[in-house]
Each structure stands twice: as C-alpha cells, then as structure tokens.
Amino acid sequence: xxxxxxxxxxxxxxxxxxxxxxxxxxxxxxxxxxxxxxxxxxxxxxxxxxxxxxxxxxxxxxxxxxxxxxxxxxxxxxxxxxxxxxxxxxxxxxxxxxxxxxxxxxxxxxxxxxxxxxxxxxxxxxxxxxxxxxxxxxxxxxxxxxxxxxxxxxxxxxxxxxxxxxxxxxxxxxxxxxxxxxxxxxxxxxxxxxxxxxxxxxxxxxx
Amino acid sequence: xxxxxxxxxxxxxxxxxxxxxxxxxxxxxxxxxxxxxxxxxxxxxxxxxxxxxxxxxxxxxxxxxxxxxxxxxxxxxxxxxxxxxxxxxxxxxxxxxxxxxxxxxxxxxxxxxxxxxxxxxxxxxxxxxxxxxxxxxxxxxxxxxxxxxxxxxxxxxxxxxxxxxxxxxxxxxxxxxxxxxxxxxxxxxxxxxxxxxxxxxxxxxxx
Numbered sequence: 437x438x439x440x441x442x443x444x445x446x447x448x449x450x451x452x453x454x455x456x457x458x459x460x461x462x463x464x465x466x467x468x469x470x471x472x473x474x475x476x477x478x479x480x481x482x483x484x485x486x487x488x489x490x491x492x493x494x495x496x497x498x499x500x501x502x503x504x505x506x507x508x509x510x511x512x513x514x515x516x517x518x519x520x521x522x523x524x525x526x527x528x529x530x531x532x533x534x535x536x537x538x539x540x541x542x543x544x545x546x547x548x549x550x551x552x553x554x555x556x557x558x559x560x561x562x563x564x565x566x567x568x569x570x571x572x573x574x575x576x577x578x579x580x581x582x583x584x585x586x587x588x589x590x591x592x593x594x595x596x597x598x599x600x601x602x603x604x605x606x607x608x609x610x611x612x613x614x615x616x617x618x619x620x621x622x623x624x625x626x627x628x629x630x631x632x633x634x635x636x637x638x639x640x641x642x643x
Numbered sequence: 644x645x646x647x648x649x650x651x652x653x654x655x656x657x658x659x660x661x662x663x664x665x666x667x668x669x670x671x672x673x674x675x676x677x678x679x680x681x682x683x684x685x686x687x688x689x690x691x692x693x694x695x696x697x698x699x700x701x702x703x704x705x706x707x708x709x710x711x712x713x714x715x716x717x718x719x720x721x722x723x724x725x726x727x728x729x730x731x732x733x734x735x736x737x738x739x740x741x742x743x744x745x746x747x748x749x750x751x752x753x754x755x756x757x758x759x760x761x762x763x764x765x766x767x768x769x770x771x772x773x774x775x776x777x778x779x780x781x782x783x784x785x786x787x788x789x790x791x792x793x794x795x796x797x798x799x800x801x802x803x804x805x806x807x808x809x810x811x812x813x814x815x816x817x818x819x820x821x822x823x824x825x826x827x828x829x830x831x832x833x834x835x836x837x838x839x840x841x842x843x844x845x846x847x848x849x850x
Contacts, residue, residue, distance in 0.1 A: 488704075488705060497695075498695060498817060500812075500815050500816070500817035501817045501818070503815060504815060504817065504829055504831060507828075507829070508830075508831070511828075511838075605707075608707050608710060608711060609707070610705060610707035610708045610711065611708070621714075621718075622711055622714070623715075624711060624715070625834075627832075627834050627835070628834070631718075
C-alpha cells in the first residue's frame with residue numbers, strides 16, 4: 437500500500453533536445469533515491485518552436501548560445517561519466533522515435549526504448565530518424581518491431597501525439613527537459629532536476 | 644602575498660537581467676567561502692539582443708518562457724531569503740546605471756552601487772532609469788553623486804561601455820549572468836554559479 441502514496445513526477449522530454457539526454461540517463465535513479473516515481477512523457481518541441489517562428493533549434497539560431505551549449509553539455513556529460521558525441525545533423529528529426537515511445541504498451545518499455553534512443557543519438561552518433569536504427573533498438577529489447585512500427589504510424593497514434601503536444605502547450609511547456617511536480621510546478625532544464633525532486637518531496641509532505 | 648594566488652572569477656551582469664539579481668546578492672559570499680575573488684563586469688545585453696533582431700527581453704518575446712521565469716525567480720528568491728518584486732515595466736532601461744557602475748573608481752564602490760541598484764529594482768520596485776533614484780543611491784554611499792554622473796555621461800565613459808560590450812561579444816557572452824573562470828570557461832545563469840566556482844578552484848589547483 438505504501439507505494440500508492442509515492443509522489444509521481446512527470447518528465448517531459450524531446451529526443452532532439454540536448455539536455456534531455458543527461459536527464460533521461462539519470463532521472464530514475466535520482467528520483468528513486470528520494471522515493472519518487474517518474475512518468476516519462478515524450479513530446480515534440482518542433483510545433484511549439486514553429487509557432488514562435490523558429491524553423492530549427494534556438495541553438496542553431498543563436499550561434500553564441502549554441503557554442504556555449506555544446507561545451508556545457510560536454511562538461512555535464514563528463515561530470516556524470518556519460519559518453520557524448522555531438523549529433524550530426526543537429527537537431528535530429530525526432531518524430532518517428534517520439535511516435536514509437538508514445539505507442540509502447542508499458543511505462544517500462546517506454547523508458548527503456550527512450551534511453552536506447554538517447555544513447556544511439558548522443559553516444560553512438562546514430563541517426564534516430566532511420567527506421568532501421570529504431571527497428572534494431574526495438575528488437576534488442578525483444579519487441580515485435582514490425583508490429584510496434586505499424587501501431588506507431590497508425591492514425592490513432594499520430595492523433596495521440598498531437599494531443600500530447602497540445603497538452604504540453606496548455607501546461608506552459610516551452611522547452612525540454614521539463615519536470616512537473618504533482619502540484620503542477622514546472623522546472624525547466626537538466627540543472628533543475630534536483631530542485632524539482634526536492635519540491636515534489638516537500639509538496640507530498642504537505643498533503 | 645597569499646592573496647596574489649587567489650583565483651579571480653569574472654561576474655558579467657546586466658541590471659535589467661532578472662537572474663543577475665540573485666547572483667549579485669550572493670556571489671561574493673559564495674566565492675569567498677571557496678577562496679575566490681570576484682571581479683564585477685557590468686555590461687549591456689540590449690546591443691547583443693538587437694543583433695539577433697530582438698527589441699526586448701526574450702522573456703517578453705516568448706510569453707510561456709516569461710511566465711515560467713517569473714515563477715522560477717520567485718522560488719529562487721524565496722529559497723535565498725531575498726525580497727522580490729517584479730519590476731514594472733520590464734525590462735528596465737539599464738543604460739545609465741550601467742554607465743555609473745562602469746565609471747566608479749574602485750571595485751568595492753562598483754559592487755556596492757550595483758547591489759543597491761539591484762535591490763532598488765527587484766526589492767523596492769524603483770525605476771532604475773531615473774537619475775534621481777540613482778543619485779540617491781550614490782549619496783547613500785557617500786559619493787559625490789553630481790561628479791559621478793558627469794563622469795558617467797562623459798564621452799570617454801560612453802566609449803568605454805561600448806568597448807565592454809564588444810569584449811562581451813568577443814568572449815561569446817549571449818546572456819546574463821555569465822561567470823568566466825581564469826581559464827576562460829563560461830558558465831551561464833545563476834544556477835551555474837557553484838559550477839563556475841568549483842571549476843575556478845580546480846583549474847587554479849592545476850596551475
């Protein structure tokens with residue numbers, strides 16, 4: 437019964453987002469150490485950026501900020517002992533990977549698949565818009581890749597992803613990673629993960 | 644003689660920048676606890692943003708990001724025990740305050756004046772583009788306010804500020820606060836202050 441009272445934090449991530457990588461690789465362990473469960477919410481930033489008139493990552497639109505981000509991401513990964521390779525091209529097209537992550541049956545599968553995608557992209561330098569790459573990741577997990585891909589590309593799942601992006605916008609999400617506590621506080625960026633977990637613990641204590 | 648070997652971190656700040664406020668109010672104490680000295684570098688973000696085609700703060704240009712920032716800044720100030728009042732209008736025009744901070748004779752005066760400006764703006768809700776407000780701050784410090792204002796508005800100081808903005812751009816500065824270590828690593832944002840100080844300590848150990 438104790439498990440029913442554990443706070444749940446929502447982890448909104450985008451496969452093309454650079455700081456979503458260290459978040460994805462560390463969030464479960466850090467949340468578990470504080471007695472918090474994590475619900476992984478894959479979504480797309482592209483449609484949100486597009487409404488601002490941006491057709492690519494802000495890190496490409498602002499070269500000085502982009503240069504800083506790559507250096508900072510490298511420092512962050514070094515600190516965490518995570519392998520890092522700069523994706524080329526950047527950003528990668530994350531649509532297919534996101535549709536697959538969304539359609540997977542269980543939270544466990546979604547998390548496992550998502551970590552494998554981030555690893556393929558930021559550690560192995562693979563192209564995450566390549567169906568063959570994603571098929572191999574699914575097969576490595578023991579999934580029926582063909583069946584998953586068919587469900588991922590079905591109209592119902594495309595609609596589900598649109599709804600998810602709408603939900604993100606209605607929650608006020610403008611970037612990734614975003615952590616949302618049970619009392620709907622938003623924390624943006626990998627460097628706010630611990631703040632978000634601490635907040636979730638405190639707000640859970642108050643209820 | 645020991646003082647000669649203390650690492651110096653540069654703290655680049657902009658009076659209109661929201662996260663420069665908690666940085667300004669805490670950096671000296673946190674740096675001192677790690678044996679680091681701080682050199683305060685007032686500059687203007689406006690000309691840098693203008694080159695990106697922005698005519699106001701990105702927090703105004705992106706409403707969802709702006710809404711998040713105000714909430715996050717409020718949380719940050721609460722955590723630090725700092726008073727907080729949202730400046731109106733935002734952003735404040737920081738040109739005159741920046742010219743004064745730049746022209747002051749000593750680092751001690753520059754830091755003291757700058758903290759008073761941040762307090763006036765983010766704690767007392769005062770207009771920092773009002774010469775009377777800035778005059779009062781200088782007088783409270785025991786300065787000859789009239790003399791300082793004249794020097795601040797002299798052509799030599801206007802040129803010095805332009806050179807400072809050029810230096811910021813050549814260093815790759817695109818936002819504030821920015822912390823720069825002796826080995827020229829950039830750390831952006833109040834939430835990276837401790838990372839910057841730790842880096843300065845380690846790089847100093849290596850030399």
